[in-house]
Structure formats: structure tokens, C-alpha cells
Amino acid sequence: MAKQAKKRTAHIVSHTHWDREWRYPMWETRLMLIDFLDELIDVLESDKYPSFLLDGQVIPVLDYLEVRPEMRVRVEALVKAGKLLIGPWLLLPDEYPIDGEALVRNLLLGHRRAEALGGVFNVGYTSFGWGQTAQLPQIYAGFDIDVAMVGKRVCNERAPDSEFLWRAPDGTELLATRFGDLGRQNFYFVVHLSALFGIDHLGPDWVYRWSQGGIAYHRADTEQMEQDHFRLDAPDHWHRETITPEMIERAWKSTDDSLLDNDRLMMNGCDYTASQPMFPEMVERLNEVDPDPGRRWVHTSMTDFVALMKQKLDRAKLVVVEGELRDGPAGATTGNALTTRLYLKRLNKHAQNLLIRFAEPLSILSAMAGAPQQDALLAKAWQFLIESHPHDSVNGVTQDKTVADVENRLQQVIDLSQTLGNRAMQELVRRINLSAYxxxxxxxxxxxxxxxxxxxxxxxxxxxxxxxxxxxxxxxxxxxxxxxxxxxxxxxxxxxxxxxxx
Incomplete structure (x- = not known):
């Protein structure tokens, strides 16, 4: 007798949230990144993971290849095969303190860099940041992005279902979805971490105990004593008994707001999380102990889940949400970032205005008048500017060292903009016909x-x-x-x- 087809599917998508310079300064994070991608490439090539979403951005791969240029061929192969999903953003901005033109350039550069590496994950993935501007759907439309996945935040009153239509002020609409309970880490928090360490991650016992072993590391000198404690040994086994029917139901119900009753998105990742070579065994265990005989757990790609979502949802029945997605309370949108280090936000505004509304237009006008083009230096100024715009960086919700790095980049933008603007005006003045004076x-x-x-x-x-x-x-x-x-x-x-x- 043939087995009855299972009607319900939990779609597990592995990902990370990779801040370029949040908890740790640039180069400490970069060293972590090298370890992370070295392992991930091996895991993807071995087919232990079907796919991995690199947080909707390209910059981690570019930073990695700067140190590991010999890995480019392997990275390109994974991107082309759809196993390593990068883009559409170059990096992850906070949409509010930066200029709209900077958002467009960020996406433009993200697409170009991703395409050069083999392909772009063309979904408006913004699980990061502290709100989405109202104009984002119309900006996305310019890049043929018709699906948005948003984190912080649209409230249940405006969007009672996870899936909705998001309408911009100009009338542009796209299909949008908010994550379920626990956001972009629902499966990771409920199942993965708990099974990996044998402790309920969301329970009171989730604390480090010396008696349970592990090699702990912490700088004890005065200069570095405020830095994190690290556990140096990675787990070499996981705890099968931790995955129970109760845990499975808890993970499934974290997405009860979804209109896809039979297809649920299970987000397997969080801040700075890496791949886990033992994870296929966990998926097997889920299917073994699931009390629902009509449900299966599948490790898949975000590309496949988005395609399924577009196929199964009836857009005519979706609620329309208009305007920005930055619903309170303040804590839900990390509102403290709005007032942190205001001098940095003002410096960014000054740098943006000089580049966007002074240096670049004058440089273009002078080139149209016959002066040499300054494309390379303008591109350098844009690089310094956009690399100042990660949501943690531009708001200064980082260590002081990182704030100093951001200030330095913005000062480079100001210096380059003044230099290029001056040269453009010099070139234009040289070409003025003064014969009438x-x-x-x-x-x-x-x-x-x-x-x-x-x-x-x-x-x-x-x-x-x-x-x-x-x-x-x-x-x-x-x-x-x-x-x-x-x-x-x-x-x-x-x-x-x-x-x-x-």
C-alpha cells in the first residue's frame, strides 16, 4: 500500500545575520567571518546544506575574498548553483538616517557585485534595521524586486496575518511577509540551540556552568576586560533526546499568523551563526518524532520558499498595509538607536550632502563640458559613504573603536567631495568665455x-x-x-x- 503524501511542510531555511562591525570592531569580526565562510563553503560543497542565505547582502563575501582570493572560484560556483544566496543589498543599512539616494546606490552596487559573483538573491530581505521607509516598495520596484521580507516592524493590528500587500505612497505594491514569533530565529532558538547543547535555550537553565566543561576564554587585562567571554571548543555531538513532540509543536506554532496553513517558514539562524555539519541528523530526528503523520520537516532554500509563497497566496485576499513599517512600542524597533551619538548622524548628513548634492553633480557637469571624468574617485567616495551605513555603524550603537572608524570614513567622503567639487568648478571656470568683459x-x-x-x-x-x-x-x-x-x-x-x- 502506497504511503499517503504528507500535506504539511515545515521549510527550514539556514541563514545568518552578519553585522560587519557591531559587537566587535571590523577586523575581529573579519577574522570570525573567515572561519565562518571557510566552514560554510565545505558544508555547502558536501551537500550537507541545500542552501544558505547570507543575510540579504554581498559585503561578507567581498570581505572574505579580500583575504581569501584563492577561494573565488569555489564561491562563484556556489552562488551560480543557488547554494550561497547573496544580495540584493551591498550591506545592511538603517533606512532612516541615510539619504534615499544612498539606499538606491546600496542596492545598485549590491546587484552589480552579486551578479559578478554569479547571481543575486533578488528578494527585499530586511530582517535587520529599525524600520522600513514607506518608499521602499517603489525603490525595490526599480530593481524588479516584488517580494519583501521584513523584521522590525509591522504590528499585528495593521497586519494581522504574516503575509500582506505593502503599498508605497506612489501606489507601488509588493508582496510582503513579516516573520513569526522570535523573528528571524524562531527555529534556531526553539530547536537548534536547544538540541546542540541539550538545554532549553528559552528556559531558565540556559546559563554557562563551569562544571559542564568547555574551554572558556576572556581577556582579564584592564584594557580588554569589558570584552565578551568566549567558549573555544565547538560541540562535537548533539542531544537527540532534546527534540521532543512538544518542542516540534512549539516551533510550528511560532508561525501561526501565517496564511500558509500547511507551509511554515522555520528560520535557522541568528546573529553571527554559522553552519552546523551535524544539522542533517537533527532534521532526521524531527521527522522521526513528529507526532503529526501528515507533516514533514525539510531543509530548503529561501529561493524555493519565496517561489512557493508567491504560488500559493491569493493576493486579492491579502490585507493592504500603507506607509512606513516602524510600529511601536519603541523597544520593538530598537528606538534607542534614534538618539545614540547624534553627532555621528549629523556628520553623515554633511558627508551625504557634499557628495550627492555638490561633488557628484558638478563633476558630471564638468565632464560634459570636456573635463576629465572622475569616476574612480567618485566611486571611492561612495564606497566610504556606503560602508558607513550599516545600521549599527551609522547609529553608533557599537564599541567606541567602531565609531572612530565610521567617523574616519565619513571624513574621507567630505575630503573627497570637497576636492572633487573644487576641481570641477576649476574646470568649468577655465571654460567660461570672458571675451565680453x-x-x-x-x-x-x-x-x-x-x-x-x-x-x-x-x-x-x-x-x-x-x-x-x-x-x-x-x-x-x-x-x-x-x-x-x-x-x-x-x-x-x-x-x-x-x-x-x-
């Missing part, structure tokens, strides 16, 4: 790098030519006149001047 005319060139007309007071610091008293300065008020690029007079009102020494 007398040699002793004093000319001031006014630049407006913004894409709209402006009406405002300009303050200028002018060093008059010649020796003191050699000419009348300042000119009579009725002789101060601004002309546009076509030589036509523009309404000008002289506001006076003062003598200053500097």
Missing part, C-alpha cells in the same frame, strides 16, 4: 549644483585685486549683477559688505 572686471562665478532654481542670500569672501586703494571696492550696489549661464541678467539685490582680515 574688460580685463579689470571683477567676476564672481555662482554655482548651483542642485536640480532646481534657488532664491537665497549668498555670502561671499572676496579678495579684491591690486594694492590697497588701487581700485574702488566694493562696487556700487547698482553695478553688482548676476548673469545666468546664457549671459542673461538674473534678479540681484546687493546686501552690503564688511571689511574682514583673514
Amino acid at each position: 574688460a580685463e579689470d572686471d571683477v567676476l564672481l562665478v555662482v554655482f548651483n549644483p542642485l536640480p532646481y532654481a534657488r532664491r537665497e542670500v549668498l555670502e561671499t569672501w572676496v579678495t579684491p585685486p591690486g594694492a590697497s586703494g588701487a581700485m574702488d571696492w566694493p562696487p556700487p550696489a547698482d553695478e553688482a549683477q548676476i548673469f545666468d549661464a546664457d549671459g542673461r541678467p538674473v534678479a540681484t539685490q546687493w546686501q552690503g559688505c564688511t571689511d574682514e582680515c583673514y
Whole structure:
């Protein structure tokens, strides 16, 4: 007699949340990253994992290949095969303190870098950060992204079901889903960690005890004593008896808000989590002890689950949620980050304005006028800027060392922007036709790098030519006149001047 097909499926998706410089500064995290990806590549190549989601970003792979360039061929093979999912973001921004153009460039660079490595995971995966801006669906649409997976946060009142339609202010809609209880780590917290150590991760016994063995490491000197304690030995076995029918039901019910009654997303990962070579044995155990004969547990890829979700959901029956997804209470959106190190947010704003609204447009205008293009230096400025935008970095919710690193990157953006803007204006001034003016005319060139007309007071610091008293300065008020690029007079009102020494 043929076995009856199982109607219910728990789809286990393995992933990590990899902050580039959150709990630890850049290079300590980088060394962890090398260990993590060295092992993950072996696990994926051995088919112990069908796929692994690298947190919706590309930068971990780029950072890894910077140190391990000899691994590029192996990484590309895994990306092309859909086993290592990277992108669509270059790195994981906080959407609020940064410019909309920076979000677009982040996605643009993420797509380009991912495609160069073999393919992009083109899903709006934002399990990170502290809210989603209202315009994100229309930004995603420009990259052909039609599904968003969001973390913090849309509340149950606005989205009673996990799946909903998210509508931007311009009317753009996409299919969105919020994670269940315990967010992006529901399966990892309930099942994986508990089975790995033989202790209920969510219970009161989840504490480290010296008597249970393990090699502990901690810097005890004054300079480093605040750093974390580490356990140096990785588990070499897991605890089968921990996976019980009760645990299985608890994991399944963590996604009860889903409209997919028979297909549940089990997120197997958390901050800085790695692959686990013993995990296939855990999946076997789940299927052995599950009390529901009509249910199976499958280790799969996020790509396959998204395709199933799009196939099975009836969009016409989904609730429409409009506007930003940053519902309270404050703790649910990590609202403390809004006021942390405000000086860093202001510095970022200054750096963004100089690059986006000064250096880049003027550089393009000067190139259109025949000056050399400055693509390489503009790209370098954008690199420094975007690498300052990970959600922890730009908010300064990090160690002081990391904040100093972010400040330095933003200062590089400011320096490059001033340099490139100056060169662009020099090139444009060189190309102005001055044949209609007398040699002793004093000319001031006014630049407006913004894409709209402006009406405002300009303050200028002018060093008059010649020796003191050699000419009348300042000119009579009725002789101060601004002309546009076509030589036509523009309404000008002289506001006076003062003598200053500097």
C-alpha cells in the first residue's frame, strides 16, 4: 500500500545575520567571518546544506575574498548553483538616517557585485534595521524586486496575518511577509540551540556552568576586560533526546499568523551563526518524532520558499498595509538607536550632502563640458559613504573603536567631495568665455549644483585685486549683477559688505 503524501511542510531555511562591525570592531569580526565562510563553503560543497542565505547582502563575501582570493572560484560556483544566496543589498543599512539616494546606490552596487559573483538573491530581505521607509516598495520596484521580507516592524493590528500587500505612497505594491514569533530565529532558538547543547535555550537553565566543561576564554587585562567571554571548543555531538513532540509543536506554532496553513517558514539562524555539519541528523530526528503523520520537516532554500509563497497566496485576499513599517512600542524597533551619538548622524548628513548634492553633480557637469571624468574617485567616495551605513555603524550603537572608524570614513567622503567639487568648478571656470568683459572686471562665478532654481542670500569672501586703494571696492550696489549661464541678467539685490582680515 502506497504511503499517503504528507500535506504539511515545515521549510527550514539556514541563514545568518552578519553585522560587519557591531559587537566587535571590523577586523575581529573579519577574522570570525573567515572561519565562518571557510566552514560554510565545505558544508555547502558536501551537500550537507541545500542552501544558505547570507543575510540579504554581498559585503561578507567581498570581505572574505579580500583575504581569501584563492577561494573565488569555489564561491562563484556556489552562488551560480543557488547554494550561497547573496544580495540584493551591498550591506545592511538603517533606512532612516541615510539619504534615499544612498539606499538606491546600496542596492545598485549590491546587484552589480552579486551578479559578478554569479547571481543575486533578488528578494527585499530586511530582517535587520529599525524600520522600513514607506518608499521602499517603489525603490525595490526599480530593481524588479516584488517580494519583501521584513523584521522590525509591522504590528499585528495593521497586519494581522504574516503575509500582506505593502503599498508605497506612489501606489507601488509588493508582496510582503513579516516573520513569526522570535523573528528571524524562531527555529534556531526553539530547536537548534536547544538540541546542540541539550538545554532549553528559552528556559531558565540556559546559563554557562563551569562544571559542564568547555574551554572558556576572556581577556582579564584592564584594557580588554569589558570584552565578551568566549567558549573555544565547538560541540562535537548533539542531544537527540532534546527534540521532543512538544518542542516540534512549539516551533510550528511560532508561525501561526501565517496564511500558509500547511507551509511554515522555520528560520535557522541568528546573529553571527554559522553552519552546523551535524544539522542533517537533527532534521532526521524531527521527522522521526513528529507526532503529526501528515507533516514533514525539510531543509530548503529561501529561493524555493519565496517561489512557493508567491504560488500559493491569493493576493486579492491579502490585507493592504500603507506607509512606513516602524510600529511601536519603541523597544520593538530598537528606538534607542534614534538618539545614540547624534553627532555621528549629523556628520553623515554633511558627508551625504557634499557628495550627492555638490561633488557628484558638478563633476558630471564638468565632464560634459570636456573635463576629465572622475569616476574612480567618485566611486571611492561612495564606497566610504556606503560602508558607513550599516545600521549599527551609522547609529553608533557599537564599541567606541567602531565609531572612530565610521567617523574616519565619513571624513574621507567630505575630503573627497570637497576636492572633487573644487576641481570641477576649476574646470568649468577655465571654460567660461570672458571675451565680453574688460580685463579689470571683477567676476564672481555662482554655482548651483542642485536640480532646481534657488532664491537665497549668498555670502561671499572676496579678495579684491591690486594694492590697497588701487581700485574702488566694493562696487556700487547698482553695478553688482548676476548673469545666468546664457549671459542673461538674473534678479540681484546687493546686501552690503564688511571689511574682514583673514
